Amino acid sequence: MNTIDHKDFEAVIGLEVHAQLLTQSKAFAPVAAQYGQAPNTQVSPLCLGHPGTLPLVNENLVRYIIKMGLATNCSIAPKSIFARKNYFYPDLPKGFQISQFETPICEGGYIDIEVEGYTKRIGITRIHMEEDAGKSIHDQDPYNTLVDLNRAGTPLIEIVSEPDLRTPQEAYAYLSKIKQIVQYLEVCDGNMEEGSLRCDANVSVRPRGREKFGTRTELKNMNSFRNVEKAIDFEIYRQIELIEAGGEVVQQTRLWDTSKMETRIMRSKEEAHDYRYFPEPDLPPIIVTNDLLDEIKAELPELAHVRQERFVAQYQLSEIDAVTLTENRYLADFFEELVSESGHVKASVSLVLSDVLRVLNEQSISIKEFPLSVQRLAELLDLRASDKVSSSAQQTIFNAMLEQDTSALELAEALNVLQVSDTNYMDDLVQQVIEANPDEAQRYREGKKQLMGFFVGQVMKASKGKANPKMANEFVRKYLD
Numbered sequence: 267m268n269t270i271d272h273k274d275f276e277a278v279i280g281l282e283v284h285a286q287l288l289t290q291s292k293a294f295a296p297v298a299a300q301y302g303q304a305p306n307t308q309v310s311p312l313c314l315g316h317p318g319t320l321p322l323v324n325e326n327l328v329r330y331i332i333k334m335g336l337a338t339n340c341s342i343a344p345k346s347i348f349a350r351k352n353y354f355y356p357d358l359p360k361g362f363q364i365s366q367f368e369t370p371i372c373e374g375g376y377i378d379i380e381v382e383g384y385t386k387r388i389g390i391t392r393i394h395m396e397e398d399a400g401k402s403i404h405d406q407d408p409y410n411t412l413v414d415l416n417r418a419g420t421p422l423i424e425i426v427s428e429p430d431l432r433t434p435q436e437a438y439a440y441l442s443k444i445k446q447i448v449q450y451l452e453v454c455d456g457n458m459e460e461g462s463l464r465c466d467a468n469v470s471v472r473p474r475g476r477e478k479f480g481t482r483t484e485l486k487n488m489n490s491f492r493n494v495e496k497a498i499d500f501e502i503y504r505q506i507e508l509i510e511a512g513g514e515v516v517q518q519t520r521l522w523d524t525s526k527m528e529t530r531i532m533r534s535k536e537e538a539h540d541y542r543y544f545p546e547p548d549l550p551p552i553i554v555t556n557d558l559l560d561e562i563k564a565e566l567p568e569l570a571h572v573r574q575e576r577f578v579a580q581y582q583l584s585e586i587d588a589v590t591l592t593e594n595r596y597l598a599d600f601f602e603e604l605v606s607e608s609g610h611v612k613a614s615v616s617l618v619l620s621d622v623l624r625v626l627n628e629q630s631i632s633i634k635e636f637p638l639s640v641q642r643l644a645e646l647l648d649l650r651a652s653d654k655v656s657s658s659a660q661q662t663i664f665n666a667m668l669e670q671d672t673s674a675l676e677l678a679e680a681l682n683v684l685q686v687s688d689t690n691y692m693d694d695l696v697q698q699v700i701e702a703n704p705d706e707a708q709r710y711r712e713g714k715k716q717l718m719g720f721f722v723g724q725v726m727k728a729s730k731g732k733a734n735p736k737m738a739n740e741f742v743r744k745y746l747d
Contacts, residue, residue, distance in 0.1 A: 275509075276474045277502045278482075279431035279467060281494075283444050284422050285454040286398065286462040287330050293397040293421035294321030294364060294549070301460055305414040313419040315360030320548050327421040328371075328552055330453040331395050332562050334423055335372030337447050337569060338390050344554050346371040348395070348546035357400030357413050365396035365424075367543040371552060377447070378571075381439040388440050389428030398422050417461075423453075429468070429479065434498040441465055441491055446570050450595045458490055465494050469501045471509070480505070481515040485529060488522045497522035501529050573598055581611050590619060597633045600640065608644035610651055617643065621664050638667055646674040653734050659683035685734040692733060696741040699724045710746050718742060 292299045295312035312319040335342050349367040372393035379386055400415040425444060431437050445463060448454035456463045465488055470480035485501055488494045500522075505515050520529040568576070570592045577588040577598075592598045597618070604614045626633060646667070650660045655678055666677045678684045699721060700707050710717040718739070725738040 274474060275471045275502075275506050277432055277498075278429045278470045278472060278479055279433075279437050279498060280429040281425075281427045281431065281437060281440060282466045282468070283425040283427075283441065284398075284464040284466075285334075285425065285444075285448050285456075287327060287421040287423065287453055288455060289324055289326045289330070289421050291324055292419035293324050293327050293395070295419050296322070297419065299420045301462065303416055305412075305416060308416040309418065313359075313415065315362075321364060321546075323549060323552070324421055327395055328554075329562060330421075330451070331371055331393060331423045332554065332559070333451050333453060333566060334425070334448065335375065335393055336563060336566060337451055338372075338375040338377050338393070338425075340372035340375030340390060340393060342554055342559060343369060343371050343373065345369070345551050346554075347551045348549045349543045350546050351396075352542045353540075355399065355402075356411065357402045357415065357418065359400075359415065359418070363397060363399065364546055364549070366394035370394035371554070377440070377443050379436065379439040379443050381433075381435050386430075386436065388430045388436075391426045391428050393423055393425050396422050396424060434495040434502070437467065437498050438491055438495045441494060445491075446593065450567055450569050452567075452595075461489075467494060467498050467501075469498055469505070470515070471502060471505045481517050483515065483517065483529075484519045486519060486521055486532065489524075493522060493524060496527065497529060500527065504529065567595070570595070570598075581605070581615070583615060587615055587619060591615070594633065600633050600636070603640045604643055604647075607640045608647045608651075610647045613647045613651060617647065617664075621661070625668065642667060642674065649674055649678060653736055654678070654685055655683055656685060656735070659685075682732075685732055692737050692741050695728055695733065696721075696725055696738065696745055699728055700742075700745055707746060718746075721746070 289299060291297055292308075292313065295310055297310045297313060298308050300308065312321065332342055346366060346369040348364050351363040351365045351367070352361065353363070354361055370392040373391070375390035375393070376387050377390065379388055398417050398420040400413055400418040403412040403414060406412055427440065431440060445456040445458075448463070449456045454462055458464070467485040467488070468482045469485060470482035472478065472480040483501060483505070485497050488497050501520070508515060519532045521532045522528075523530050573592045574585070574588045577583045577591060578585060581588075583591070591601050600622075601614060601618050604618065605611055608614060622633075622636065625631075626636065629635075646660060646663055649655045649663070650657065655663065659678065659681075662681060662683060663674055663677050666672075666681060667674065670677065672680075703721070703724065706717050706720060710721070721742045722735065722738045725733050725742065726735065
């Protein structure tokens with residue numbers, strides 16, 4: 267990060283987030299829309315804009331954007347229309363993109379973000395529907411640009427924030443919240459590296475206390491949350507340095523260069539009139555009835571912030587644990603399934619936040635790919651809750667379960683870590699330990715109660731760690747007191 271003191275300036279940041287929707291087919295064509303397929307295998311004459319072809323609206327495109335609008339407190343327009351956004355580029359063979367302009371379907375929403383100890387409300391100007399362009403590939407042929415049109419026509423929603431963000435950290439928190447919401451709604455997987463979540467940032471600076479915005483630049487080519495944060499940080503300082511040197515910020519689009527960790531000019535910024543927007547003549551207006559709105563409202567899941575509050579109230583979790591468990595919808599689902607299966611809340615919290623998350627991080631996998639079922643883990647928690655294994659033995663069994671498709675009990679037996687809870691065995695063992703240490707027994711009876719730990723330790727040693735520590739304490743106390 268840069269170190270210039272910019273206390274006399276304030277940044278004004280707005281984000282435009284494109285989320286690729288998890289529909290089976292494209293926005294306006296009955297063609298598969300799946301990531302990672304061979305280039306140019308998911309195209310049709312309709313995607314390419316051939317003469318005589320007519321678009322058809324994907325119903326889930328409409329349903330998914332309404333879900334996103336409701337989850338972000340937007341007003342849903344009862345009637346909205348599509349528009350043609352005209353521009354020429356090799357990966358847009360139609361010469362235009364079907365989008366929305368004057369009548370977006372969602373407007374006037376907000377989300378709350380938490381960053382650096384404070385909460386801030388960020389306005390959402392609009393969320394609209396559109397189709398994606400294809401992909402130009404510049405690094406596979408030294409002489410030519412290649413084009414993959416698989417992505418052309420893929421359904422997108424664009425989420426446009428108000429210019430309410432003031433720091434790169436707020437932008438990071440906002441983007442993280444958007445990702446969390448689309449994942450909870452299951453309308454987008456939120457994978458920025460694969461391009462299913464993309465972000466452009468509008469950045470300007472102004473003297474502190476001034477209401478008028480400065481000239482903004484648009485930042486593109488940021489393929490991770492951290493790169494968004496770094497690019498905005500760099501651009502803020504670039505503009506401040508330029509102004510302080512007597513220069514003037516020019517409205518333009520700039521690319522984030524990850525190799526040089528700096529922004530560089532891409533082109534002068536287009537205005538809306540450059541795209542020659544006009545109503546899409548081949549698609550009817552989208553009419554949202556009250557019945558449809560009620561139906562979609564009923565489908566909305568419990569969002570993260572609501573689930574956090576419920577976890578604190580229902581399971582008596584700390585706020586930190588509740589936030590961690592609900593950060594990902596599927597991790598929260600996994601935790602609740604484990605609690606339901608085992609009946610052990612605290613033990614489930616501990617297991618998920620320690621061992622399960624450790625495996626996810628070490629193996630770079632999602633909770634959906636976690637190899638152990640909640641049923642197997644519940645059996646492990648039952649062994650620990652019934653004092654059949656110690657806490658250290660639970661860890662050993664868990665690690666073994668990752669390697670072997672065997673029950674927790676069978677592994678405990680094979681690893682020889684089952685605790686002995688037989689009363690006759692414990693009775694004889696404790697008597698033997700006390701008889702072998704008469705001086706310590708006498709000192710205990712004379713008031714040196716801290717020797718209790720010594721005797722329990724001797725019992726555990728004699729049993730080679732198999733004795734149930736709780737029972738060992740009870741029997742030692744019984745014979746010494």
